[in-house]
Amino acid sequence: GAGVSQTPSxxxxxxxxxxxxxxxPISGHTALYWYRQSLGQGPEFLIYFQGTGAADDSxxxxxxxxxxxPEGSVSTLKIQRTExxxxxxxxxxxxxxxxGGTGExxxxxxxxxxxx
Amino acid sequence: xxKVTQAQTEISVVEKEDVTxxxxxxxxxxxxxxxxxxxxxxxxxxxxxxxNSFDEQNEIxxxxxxxxxxxxxxxxxxxxxxxxxxxxxxxxxxxxxxxxFQKLVFGTGTRLLVSP
Numbered sequence: 001g002a003g004v005s006q007t008p009s010x011x012x013x014x015x016x017x018x019x020x021x022x023x024x025p026i027s028g029h030t031a032l033y034w035y036r037q038s039l040g041q042g043p044e045f046l047i048y049f050q051g052t053g054a055a056d057d058s059x060x061x062x063x064x065x066x067x068x069x070p071e072g073s074v075s076t077l078k079i080q081r082t083e084x085x086x087x088x089x090x091x092x093x094x095x096x097x098x099x100g101g102t103g104e105x106x107x108x109x110x111x112x113x114x115x116x
Numbered sequence: 117x118x119k120v121t122q123a124q125t126e127i128s129v130v131e132k133e134d135v136t137x138x139x140x141x142x143x144x145x146x147x148x149x150x151x152x153x154x155x156x157x158x159x160x161x162x163x164x165x166x167x168n169s170f171d172e173q174n175e176i177x178x179x180x181x182x183x184x185x186x187x188x189x190x191x192x193x194x195x196x197x198x199x200x201x202x203x204x205x206x207x208x209x210x211x212x213x214x215x216x217f218q219k220l221v222f223g224t225g226t227r228l229l230v231s232p
Contacts, residue, residue: 003160023138031218033218035220041224041225042207042209042222042223042224042225043220044222045219045220045221048216048218048219056218056219059219066150069161086134091161093161103151103166104163104166104222105150105163107153107161107162109159109160110160116143
C-alpha cells in the first residue's frame with residue numbers, strides 16, 4: 001500500500017498483559033513517529049526514530065513503553081503490564097527526512113487499544 | 117513549555133458558510149513551526165499546512181486560508197464556502213527548536229460539522 005499501515009486496527013486486552021503494535025511506514029521514509037491520542041484530545045508525542053535509532057523518546061510515559069525499529073523501516077511499539085490508562089489510539093506517522101524539511105507527516109489510521 | 121489552545125470545541129455551520137477555526141499558541145522558542153492537520157472520521161490525520169515563525173504572510177490554498185499573527189500568537193484557519201466534506205476534527209500544532217522540531221504539540225482540536 002501507499003500509505004502508513006498500522007496493525008492491529010483494534011486490540012482488546014486485559015490489565016497486566018503485554019501488547020505489541022506494529023507500524024509499516026511509507027517506503028523510503030527515514031523518519032518515524034509514534035503518537036498517542038486519548039478520547040477528545042489531540043495526539044501526544046511518544047517517540048521519534050531517524051533510521052534505526054530513537055532520536056527522541058522523551059514522550060514515552062514510563063518504562064513499560066518501548067519501541068524499536070531494527071531495520072529502519074517497520075517499527076513496533078511494545079507495552080508491558082498494560083493498565084487501563086493505556087487505553088487510547090496509538091498513531092504512527094512517517095516522513096521523508098525531518099520535520100524541518102517539508103514538514104509533512106503522513107499518519108496511519110491508528111491502532112485502538114482497549115485495556116479492560 | 118509549549119502549548120496550543122483551540123478554544124472552540126465544536127462548530128456547526130451550514131454548507132457554503134465561511135468558518136474560522138482559532139488557534140492560539142505559547143512558546144519561548146524564537147524559531148518554531150505551526151501546523152494544521154485534518155482528522156476525518158477514518159482517523160488518519162491529514163497535513164494541511166506548515167508555517168515557520170519567520171514567515172507571517174497569510175496563505176491561501178483554494179477554499180482554505182491561514183492568518184498567522186505573531187503579535188497575538190495566533191494561527192487561525194478559515195474555510196470559505198464550506199462543504200459537507202469539510203466535516204472533520206481540525207488540529208493546530210506547534211514544534212520548536214529547543215524541544216525539537218520533530219516533536220509536535222497538538223491542541224485539543226475543533227470538531228467542524230457542516231450540514232447540507
